[in-house]
Amino acid sequence: MxxxxxxxxxxxxxxxxxxxxxxxxxxxxxxxxxxxxxxxxxxxxxxxxxxxxxxxxxxxxxxxxxxxxxxxxxxxxxxxxxxxxxxxxxxxxxxxxxxxxxxEGDDRIMSIFRAMDDEELDMLYVMMKLLRRKLFR
Amino acid sequence: MxxxxxxxxxxxxxxxxxxxxxxxxxxxxxxxxxxxxxxxxxxxxxxxxxxxxxxxxxxxxxxxxxxxxxxxxxxxxxxxxxxxxxxxxxxxxxxxxxxxxxxEGDDRIMSIFRAMDDEELDMLYVMMKLLRRKLFR
DNA sequence: TATTGTTATACTCTATAACTATA
DNA sequence: TATAGTTATAGAGTATAACAATA
The missing domain is CATH 1.10.10.10 (Winged helix-like DNA-binding domain superfamily/Winged helix DNA-binding domain)
Structure with missing residues (x-):
């Protein structure tokens, strides 16, 4: 929380x-x-x-x-x-x-995402979609 | 992205x-x-x-x-x-x-979290900490 | 002298009311 | 009549400048 x-x-x-x-x-x-x-x-x-x-x-x-x-x-x-x-x-x-x-701001965010490994990125993608669905639908 | x-x-x-x-x-x-x-x-x-x-x-x-x-x-x-x-x-x-x-707002957020299963909650916790660290430190 | 806070005043952005033009 | 937009004017919240009190 x-x-x-x-x-x-x-x-x-x-x-x-x-x-x-x-x-x-x-x-x-x-x-x-x-x-x-x-x-x-x-x-x-x-x-x-x-x-x-x-x-x-x-x-x-x-x-x-x-x-x-x-x-x-x-x-x-x-x-x-x-x-x-x-x-x-x-x-x-x-x-x-x-x-x-x-x-504006894309550069900074993209560089953060590029620095993550594949497993992290996969988890992140799944969780973001889950969170978004739960919070705003 | x-x-x-x-x-x-x-x-x-x-x-x-x-x-x-x-x-x-x-x-x-x-x-x-x-x-x-x-x-x-x-x-x-x-x-x-x-x-x-x-x-x-x-x-x-x-x-x-x-x-x-x-x-x-x-x-x-x-x-x-x-x-x-x-x-x-x-x-x-x-x-x-x-x-x-x-x-204020805790009730709504808490009810969303209560509706998630253990695996989802664990993943969510790990990813939020990771995201927070990457984005704001 | 410099600094803290207040007062007086002006400026920006929004609302209300009166108005013009068109539907 | 009703509606779209403008103009004139008032109110809220900000800044600037002048000031009083204290450091």
């Missing part, structure tokens, strides 16, 4: 700290990054969708999109099916920033 | 979400909780120490300690060795709140 908590505390801290460093490096707030990441996965989004996903009010989305637009990471384009709204899409720079985050 | 990332993403999300729920339940901000938790582990702290630990300015510490004091979770007491400063210590209520967080 304590081993579980130690590991999950450490994993969590490691992940959170490296994520916050990434935000700082690119001078983004958490919600600014969330918008970029959401668009990167789901495609162009309407402000009303972003508001629901981020659990923020429409006025706050306007503020966030304005900031991302000024940084050149997103742009607004018309919604052909509804003249009241517009899609928010990412620019090349916006996409690159999210990709950069996705790949 | 993907199994690792899936597991660590899920663990991180699970931990972060349950932590934020705890903050909301007690109507605390992240930094208010950080002060309580730090005092609970390290004992009474000077504002200058809290400022360094939380990476905030002294004026912000004053603001946070004022808020915690109003909630009855901490109090200020004189520093006998330096008349300029004072120690911030937690009340019984402040200590109880941190303890509550430490124990």
């Amino acid at each position: 304590d081993v579980y908590r130690d590991l999950s505390d450490a994993l969590t801290k490691h992940r959170v700290v490296s994520f916050l460093q990434h935000l700082k490096k690119h001078d983004l707030t958490l919600n600014q990054y969330s918008i970029l990441s959401w668009i990167d996965q789901q495609g162009p989004a309407l402000p009303v969708q972003l508001a629901e996903h981020l659990e923020l009010k429409a006025a706050s989305i306007t503020y966030l999109v304005d900031a991302l637009e000024q940084k050149g990471l997103v742009y607004r384009k018309p919604n052909p099916r509804d003249g009241r709204s517009h899609y928010v899409d990412h620019t090349e720079a916006g996409h690159a920033l999210v990709l950069d985050k996705r790949n | 993907d199994v690792y990332r899936d597991l660590s993403d899920a663990l991180t999300k699970h931990r972060v979400v349950s932590f934020l729920q705890h903050l909301k339940k007690h109507d605390l901000t992240l930094n208010q909780y950080s002060i309580l938790s730090w005092i609970d582990q390290q004992g009474p702290a000077l504002p200058v120490q809290l400022a360094e630990h939380l990476e905030l300015k002294a004026a912000s510490i004053t603001y946070l300690v004022d808020a915690l004091e109003q909630k009855g979770l901490v109090y200020r007491k004189p520093n006998p060795r330096d008349g300029r400063s004072h120690y911030v210590d937690h009340t019984e209520a402040g200590h109880a709140l941190v303890l509550d967080k430490r124990n």
Whole structure:
């Protein structure tokens, strides 16, 4: 039990700290990054969708999109099916920033895995799948 | 590699979400909780120490300690060795709140572990220790 | 002089309310 | 009428600067 908590505390801290460093490096707030990441996965989004996903009010989305637009990471384009709204899409720079985050950290983790022997790797793979299933399904 | 990332993403999300729920339940901000938790582990702290630990300015510490004091979770007491400063210590209520967080979630995790057979538990224990050592030492 | 902590003030991010344009 | 989004404004939490008290 304590081993579980130690590991999950450490994993969590490691992940959170490296994520916050990434935000700082690119001078983004958490919600600014969330918008970029959401668009990167789901495609162009309407402000009303972003508001629901981020659990923020429409006025706050306007503020966030304005900031991302000024940084050149997103742009607004018309919604052909509804003249009241517009899609928010990412620019090349916006996409690159999210990709950069996705790949970041791989080197370190890969080198740790490479340093393990075959038996360790097999056990690890089995246990991770087991743990994941038990904990999150 | 993907199994690792899936597991660590899920663990991180699970931990972060349950932590934020705890903050909301007690109507605390992240930094208010950080002060309580730090005092609970390290004992009474000077504002200058809290400022360094939380990476905030002294004026912000004053603001946070004022808020915690109003909630009855901490109090200020004189520093006998330096008349300029004072120690911030937690009340019984402040200590109880941190303890509550430490124990929260155990029931769910324990029931998952109880549902595993001996062989699975042994493997899990060994792999968690191995992982923890490789990843964070 | 330097340091600790508080107070006054400004800035950032979010919410609420009023508004415009479109459905 | 109802909805999408913007603008104006207020509130929470942070930083900066000026200050008082002590080292």
